Amino acid sequence: MGSILSLAGSDDRSVDHYQFLRNSSHKRQKTSSNLCDENPRLIPCLPDELSIQILARLPRVYYFNLKLVSQKWKATIMSRELFQLRKELGLTEEWLYVMTKVEEDKLIWHGLDPLSRKWQRLPTVPTVVDVEESKKASTGLWLWNKVGASNRVTEGLRNWLGRKKASSQMPLGGCAVGAVDGRLYVLGGFSRGSTMKCVWQFDPILNRWSEMASMSTGRAYCKTGILNNKLYVVGGVSRDHGGLAPLQSAEAFDPTTGIWSEVPSMPFSSTQVPLGAFWSDMLKPIATGMIPYNGRLCVPQSLYLWPFFVDSGGEIYDPETNLWAEMPTGMGQGWPARQAGTKLSVVVDGELYAIDLSSSLDSGMIKVYDQIEDAWKVVISKVPIHDLSESECPYLLAGFHGKLNVITKDVNHSIVVMQADLRDNLPSSPLSSISLSANSLDENSASQVESETVDWKVIASRDFGSAELVSCLVIDI
Secondary structure (H helix, E strand, O other): OHHHHHHHHHHHHHHHHHHHHHHHHHHHHHHHHHHHHHOOOOOOOOOHHHHHHHHHOOOHHHHHHHOOOOHHHHHHHOOHHHHHHHHHOOOOOEEEEEEEEEOOOEEEEEEEEOOOOEEEEOOOOOOOOOHHHHHHOHHHHHHHHHHOOOOHHHHHHHHHHOOOOOOOOOOOEOOEEEEEOOEEEEEOOEEOOEEEOOEEEEEOOOOEEEEEOOOOOOEEOOEEEEEOOEEEEEOOEEEEOOEEEEOOOEEEEEOOOOEEEEEOOOOOHHHOOOOHHHHHHHOEEEEOOOEEEOOEEEEEEEEEEOOEEEEEEEEEEEOOOOEEEEOOHHHHHOOOOOHHHOOOEEEEOOEEEEEEOOOOOOEEEEEEEEOOOOEEEEEEEEEEOOOOOOOOOOEEEEEEOOEEEEEEEOOOOOEEEEEEEEOOOOOOOOOOOOOOOOHHHOOOOOOEEEOOOEEEEEEEEEOOOOOEEEEEEEEEO
């Protein structure tokens, strides 16, 4: 009997002990939960300072999913402090941003992380018409919509743009792009037949567009360049009573203050040639490119009469003196041009590169400017480019990771990013010819072709359907 009572007492004590442990555990969980609610941490058991150090060391491509963990994670990942820490640690990343055009007037941006080869589609570019320009053109727009495509103004615009058909609504068509202070900018362009002043900024950290201070002049097809952390805009065309007219004016945007400032207009001195009264009235000078080089802005220029462009040198702006000077003859006259007279170029490791498409219908050659000899010299004798006859923009140039990159389309109409590794970049000795087959432009196949002096590598490829290339830029954040 005593043993039985002893066992019963033992069971009662066990139950009481279990109940005590359960209540204690519940109290601890409740207390811990209250503490977390009052002062939640990014990573449990770690100070937030250490957690931010960990997040800063992760590749930026992971941030899109990490923002979904919690509101605090989202706020931290979208904070300036995190990206400032990444900059201090030397962990900034260069991403390529490519603008494409779909269905004549729809612009779509895609961001590429070259290391992971992952693409990200950006939010749609806003299409709000600049209010001041809209008021100015309200009367003309009513007539535009009533008369239709037979109107002479419509035909004039069609000729200027070189399109097969004109649209009554062209949001941000003919806009310019630029990147400064870790943000992307879309400037001006055409909307409903009017040139626009509006400026839109895309912040990759916040992943959203914001409207910025407008330019002083409505512009389409203007040229942009970055120098001393300022965004410079020159030239383009503007609409006046006589139609569309080339602009000589220039202005600069300071992202720290959000204010535009006036820059002296381009003199167009290199285009002042004795052509006679008739040709002087017909041929109009226009800026066909702009690139920062050796601390100055180089602006090649042409004489224009659609669809003809005649090279006419260029001018260079020096921000130290706030003056324009005539471009060296060899630099301006020999600057390679692509379709519609546009002269695209890129600076990589202090060297100025451009592509010359005049050699072949299905390829081009890359040239580098020799400052000492004032001449353009071939460094890559063949770069495969497809669909030159159908595409308005068969290729784009970009410089990132210290290398020259060509963005174009392959035979399957997929957009490919080809990187050239110039191992013996001597302007005095042209590189040997590189012939890439269609299969070599597939990143799933052997994507690297070697020669004695250059390696071509397809670092990314993506099928964007019927989208056409428009522009690209690189942002390092």
